[in-house]
Amino acid sequence: MLCPCEKKNKDCCLVPDISSEQIFRRVEPVLREMEKTGVLIDVDRIKQLNRQVGRRIDKLKKDILSDLGTEINLDSPSQLADLLFNQLKLPTEDIRRTQSGYSTAAGELYKIKHAHPAIPKILKYREFTKLVSTYLEPLPKLVDERDRLHTHYAQDARTGRISSSEPNLQNIPIKGTYGADIRKTIVAGKGNKLVSADYSQIELRIIACFSGDRQMMDAFNKNIDVHTRTASLLFHKPEGKISKEERRFAKTINFGVLYGMSPFGLSQALNIPQEMAAKFIFEYFHNHQGIKEYIEETTYRARKTGAVETIFGFKRKLFNIKSDNRILREADERMAVNTPIQGSAAEILKLAMITLNQKLDIKNQKQKDSSALPQNDMDARPRLILTVHDELVVECPEKQAKEVAKLMEEVMENVVKLCVPIKVEVGIGDNWAASK
DNA sequence: AACTAGGCT
């Protein structure tokens, strides 16, 4: 048992006595089982969406090419950049460069969206072609005879996070015009429900605990929205008077801190002057002394030992932390801060998966014994089907959904005890979007 | 294979 918040009394946290290596090993069979189970998708609905979005792409493409007055390949960034910036001479002063020329990334085109009627259409075209080429076209081709998708899960060697490939089920759309529609195509089988459980702001809770920052700990302990608390300190207003915009700013800064964001990065993210961004960051660290000291302490220790580690002792070596090359050194400093947070969150989730699977197995055994379910119906029992960094999804018979939701919440919230509460949000639905 | 872009947490 080791308490991660070293600045405070030793017993405020309870971390099970298990190593990161053991977690790594014991989650593997859980992952293999999830791959085997697979997730059910509504193939007809995907094909329908494919046709629908495809028609909009065709129309956009026609409009864009007629607006631009030439035949170029819209999927070629280099052809597009040459046309927009060299031939049509659209303003370039705010446009980032790539190795080859001007960038046509969405964020850059957005800055000049009024400079030419084709620009907003190009942005839509990009959004829709992404959905078709990455999701709507490939997914139906990857299903088995029962319309289930079987991904491959792997554990990342640098942070311990779980990744998903062929297909990647961890980047199924949720935002944007058709995002929710696509997520709705991941469905529960007949008579089943999907139960989704999300850790609420797990990474911020971890940094609150590791740093012992008074304001952040206080917000979590009193169940005050942490972004609203940050906004309240930043804008010198009571929490009740914080606007949506102010909360959004605070949220971006809170996440920025986890990643080591600079004034430049913040100014880009919020679309504000760099000076203002610098002021926000200064003010943030003034209000959150604990976080400031934690970051200094972590990078200092990384320099001394050449590595950082997570709550269960997973180590990441940082080869450039003492480099004379500022670019490389600062990249390692950001990893030094981020890896223990992201990696610890990954371990907490994996330990919850191991524990949850154990309890589901025990439950399944009992169900079988009391013959509450048909003996050979492999589908009629709760199974983990998805894991997405801070979320787990279980598919289970409708009748068990509430019970399973409760179990997931209980297991995930108590698998470790930090010096702030861990909160989980659960939902039940017929598809992935509805279960949140 | 490198580059650019973009989906998710």
Added chain:
DNA sequence: GTATAAGCCTAGTTG
């Protein structure tokens, strides 16, 4: 003066 937010996977173009 220069680059600038952690981690992952996939797709299309280019040479």
